[in-house]
Amino acid sequence: MPGPYDDLVDHLVRSSPLSASEATRVVAEVVAYFAEPVQDYVRRRHTELRNRGWHNDRIFAALGTELATRRVAPPALSARQLRRLVYG
Incomplete structure (x- = not known):
């Protein structure tokens, strides 16, 4: 097929x-x-970057940049919104 x-x-x-x-x-x-849904992507990348020793301020800045470059970019998310996706 x-x-x-x-x-x-x-x-x-x-x-x-x-x-x-x-x-x-x-x-x-x-x-x-x-x-991959945005929420899953954010959680996965947060874990990956945290495991590299990055701190949240740097992680959330990187995630904002990464999300903007996705093939179908979601609306821009603030650090607070990203933090809520990770921690609930």
């Missing part, structure tokens, strides 16, 4: 050393990454 990203998979196979199955997996992972 043809998939919605077959043209992208074909392009990756032609333009890289990836096999068709590898390209299909990469495309699926990228699509899933960008489909």
Whole structure:
């Protein structure tokens, strides 16, 4: 059954050393990454950056910048809104 990203998979196979199955997996992972809900993304990234030793002020500034660069960017969130997504 043809998939919605077959043209992208074909392009990756032609333009890289990836096999068709590898390209299909990469495309699926990228699509899933960008489909992650904002709340899940913020919580996941907060944990990752906290584990690197970052403090919340730096984390929330980075998250604001990162969210603005998402393929479909959500509305700008304040540090307070980001903090609420993380801590409830």
